[in-house]
Amino acid sequence: MVLKEITKCTTTRCLWQALLLWISTNAGLAFLAASLVVFLAPAARGSGIPMVKCYLNGIKIPEVVRVKTLIAKIFGVAFAVAGGLACGKEGPMIHSGSIVAAGISQGLSTRLNIFKIF
16 A cells, blocks of 8 residues: 555655655554553553563462453554564563463363363
């Protein structure tokens, strides 16, 4: 979409429109990533490694290993990278993996009212 606008505007000298489209697309994706974290799951903020280390040491952090946090973390990182923000890949992957591992190892779900699967 932006590339098509740039190629169209190189001959007509309207590159400011392509720049405005590019900036608004990046800002919109970054806003979407931020709003996922702020409104859906605040526990998905940051890289996730300090929260996982605290959780493994026995400190109770609310909603750190919930499915809602996993969804916000995955889509938030994807939208942030697509929006041009500098995000690491190790921290979110460690946090996402720990959420999946906690759900599998405990064999329970509080959201679905399944308290013991096995």
